[in-house]
Amino acid sequence: MTRSRAGFDTVSIRALTKDYGVTKALDGVSLDVREGEFVSLLGPSGSGKTTLLNILGGFDRPTSGQVFFGSTDVTLLQPHLRDIGMVFQNYALFPHMTVEGNIAYPLRARNVGSAEIARRVADALTLVELAGYQTRRIGQLSGGQKQRVALARALVFDPKLILLDEPLSALDKQLRESMQIELRQLHAKLGATMIYVTHDQREALTMSDRIAVMRSGRIEQLGTPTELYNFPRNDFVASFVGESTLVPLQRSDGGSVSLGTSRLRTGRPVPQDGPIALAVHAEKLILDSPGEGEDWNRFDGSVSDVIYQGESVKISVRLDDGASVGLRQHCHHRSMSSLPQVGSRVKVALHVEDTILVPCDAESVPQAHAA
């Protein structure tokens, strides 16, 4: 049941900058979010993702730039007039109110009648699978339940846009993963536009329609999870998304690229200028077996570490050219029976289509979106 939202197609962020003294928290960020889209802002701490969210919420004013909801410029609009649902990192549930008091808060602020409030609170609680929790106090709830109440409070008034600031980061791993799936389903059900801040690349990959990878106040790359994972634009994106190792490469004459002495073949475009690196995803690298075909780059090395992690084994291999790469193998009888020992010589192989080349030091690469 996707609801139509007349007059509100997208969130448009135009060339936002935010200076704190000499540091630029945001440095020319532009981003268009489509109606009903789930977009994640992914980046390390200090990358500007929370600043961007605070500006969208109206809690912070940009130094320059504009924010549009649909065709309306909301850059200077007060937060309480923006009609945005927001879920905070530590939930920000009001401890002096019951669950019902919290969820009814946005409705009371809008002078909704009390019968209508009771109905909508009950509906919202059912939606987050906490039916009947109205009279509980916030202090009596578990972390996961608080999260659900915060969510119910943020969507009970049918906001046009829901902002989520690392809402799952305080939960333990298992709960976090099941909440990710629930949030995804909730998003599909409501059809609301969601902007989600996280520093967890896996979470972003799991949930998003599109991801904006941020660093130092800029968007390094914007794309679908598959695009980001398989076609990182530079070394930062490559190292931040997925479990990958970056190995510096040498350029030789005629446009070819080599790792140490061995020439690399790739089915992908080679970046034009500047230093480049090979981005190796741990799961793409395999221990070579003679039966494999010809479309593989092969490297010699020795095993420096073998870590058993239950469902998979992580094997660190020091290549003869000096670089170290990680290799991940799923655990099953065949792979486990031929597990190499630490110190043993191995040949590792990487398919030419998985041979991802990225430009190094993105700082020096001019960004198309920079203001």
Place this chain on the structure above:
Amino acid sequence: MSATINSFQQRIDRADNAAELARAGRREQWGLVALVLPAAAFVVALMVIPLVWLFWQSITDQSGALTLMNYVRIFTEEGTLATFQRTFVASLMVTAICVVLGYPVAFLAAVSKPRTATIIMVLVLIPFWTSVLVRTYAWLVLLQRTGLVNQFLTWAGVVEAPLALVHNLTGSVIGMVHIMLPFVILTLYSSLTQIPADFGRAAASLGARPGRVFRTVIFPLSLPGLVAGSVFVFVLSLGFYITPELLGGGRTVMVSMLVQRNIDLYFQFGSASAVAFVLLAATLLILWLADRVVPLGKILADR
């Protein structure tokens, strides 16, 4: 071989170091008790013993015989009861004025940037570094008939004749408010800064205008600090002596002056002790009531 394993297994099953571990635990506890001892001795020597002695004095007459005369006198003499009443009213006024004046200051400091907040708090604390006596005499000078305040008011045409601002209840209250204000501001400030900034943002994002955010979220959550500060000021005001004595001009007698007069003028240690004890009992009663009315523990536990 298997016998060796068995006996080893038994040693693990019933390790014999339980007694030693228990001893270590007790040693640790006694160590903690020892840390408290100096403070406990201090309290006993300077609080418990004098109080017991004071109480003994209040229930004996000059010959040393037991008597309830001193207490009966408090509850029968009109002047004494009126003094208690006056003290409570004055303390309530001081508390109310302190809250009204102090809340905005504490709020301003709590929402300011750290630098500004520090400046505000230093300004609040500066009077603390000056003697109460000096500040009280300063008010005497400012508030008298020919003082700065009255001169200004007549010059500005606000009043025709100088107001009687001192040597009465007004003077006492003004002076006490000045002394007590930092206590309210400090406790309120600490309670306001403990409210996460996200609470205000959450309320705003949910559609509450600033006034509503304050009324429904900030103010209720600052109540523990407000009650604590108010009770603090009220209780301190009940026993305040120097300021009301000097600014009240001897005409508005407070409970603390009753104690002083009983000793200085009439040499009645017994009745002075009884007055002090009734005041102490009243104070404890108020603290208990405040705790019942505003369940401070509950509000804090849910945080």
